[in-house]
Amino acid sequence: MEDKIKYEMEFPIHASPSLLYQYISTPSGLSEWYADNVNSRGELFTFIWEGSEEQAKLVSKKSDERVKFRWAEEEGTPYYFEIRIQVDDITKDVSIMITDFAEDEDEVEEGKMLWENMISDLKQVLGSV
Structure with a gap:
């Protein structure tokens, strides 16, 4: 398996960490900007976009600070995506x-373009455009 390329992005945002955390760590929050719909059973999150479904495991979280997910298909790999405040x-x-x-x-x-679009949606939801 080819090594993947890690990349990082920073988006200034006008919102309190505790409010932001609700939007990055809960199914209802994530479904406002990250996916069309999000369901969770324990640590397993199901993200739904226009009829396609992807599952990810919540690997770690720290209140008001960060969430880290790993896609089900990448189980056993070092790859993940993290949203940090x-x-x-x-x-x-x-x-x-x-x-x-x-x-x-x-x-x-x-x-990067996808994240830019999604964070832009998040800012609109938060009213922090």
């Missing part, structure tokens, strides 16, 4: 940090 110590500015993996440079570009 970062607060600047001095300015108190809040950012969302995304860590994800892609097969190749083209997929990195596609992935």
Whole structure:
């Protein structure tokens, strides 16, 4: 299996960490911006987009700080995607940090565009455009 390319992105966002955490860690929150619908049974989350379904396991979470998921098809691999809430110590500015993996440079570009669109949807939901 080819090694995947890790990439990271940062999005400044005007919202409190506790509110943001609801949107990145709960099925109802995630279905507002990340997927059309999201269901969970324990640590197993099912993401639904226009009729296609993907399952991911919630690998770890820290309240008001971060969630890390691994797609079911990548079970047993080091690959994951993480959504982290970062607060600047001095300015108190809040950012969302995304860590994800892609097969190749083209997929990195596609992935970044997808995240940009999804975070833009999240900002609209939060009213922090």
